[in-house]
Amino acid sequence: MKPTLVQYACVVDLLARGGRISEAYSLVTSLPIEANVNLWGTLLGACKTHHEVDLGRIVANELFKIEANNIGNYIVLSNLFAADARWDRVMEVRRMMRNKDLKKPAGCSWIEVERSNNIFVAGDCSHPQRSIIYSTLHTLDQQVKEPVEFLA
Incomplete structure (x- = not known):
């Protein structure tokens, strides 16, 4: 073989x-x-x-x-x-x-919401609802950073 x-x-x-x-x-x-x-x-x-x-x-x-x-x-x-x-x-x-003019491709992700595809590319700010998205992300980021209180 x-x-x-x-x-x-x-x-x-x-x-x-x-x-x-x-x-x-x-x-x-x-x-x-x-x-x-x-x-x-x-x-x-x-x-x-x-x-x-x-x-x-x-x-x-x-x-x-x-x-x-x-x-x-x-x-x-x-x-x-x-x-x-x-x-x-x-x-x-x-x-x-x-x-050699080699560039790493930009990161990309997408999500389907109500049968509509939403595409996100790193560094791209062209999404029509970007202000709502960034506001929501900011709120989530702050919540993640808050200290967690455990019940005794």
């Missing part, structure tokens, strides 16, 4: 979850077939989880060769450097993102 990339990815993930990042990296680099985005991405995520900054940089570079415009990979690398207080590296990654 010849293992598939999916099966290799499972083994890489298991090794990584067990903290055996170096072994996972060795497996990926010694595969008889070329590692894909899923394998490298799994390994990069594991490097972030286990604070393997130097190996994470190497893995990210492999990912950038395959998928140069996926902003998620840059963000994971930036967060990895930030967690290790390597601010010069964080700025370097952000500069790379700017040079």
Whole structure:
């Protein structure tokens, strides 16, 4: 039986979850077939989880060769450097993102009220009922911050 990339990815993930990042990296680099985005991405995520900054940089570079415009990979690398207080590296990654004109998509949520969809995008103030919404959110925020009195 010849293992598939999916099966290799499972083994890489298991090794990584067990903290055996170096072994996972060795497996990926010694595969008889070329590692894909899923394998490298799994390994990069594991490097972030286990604070393997130097190996994470190497893995990210492999990912950038395959998928140069996926902003998620840059963000994971930036967060990895930030967690290790390597601010010069964080700025370097952000500069790379700017040079490639990569932007993180704005957060978006929606809710259906009385058969009408209401869409909310981070930073967008165009909703026709925004004043009521923000007033209600402010009231809820204040209520959450109030101390709770328990009955004895």
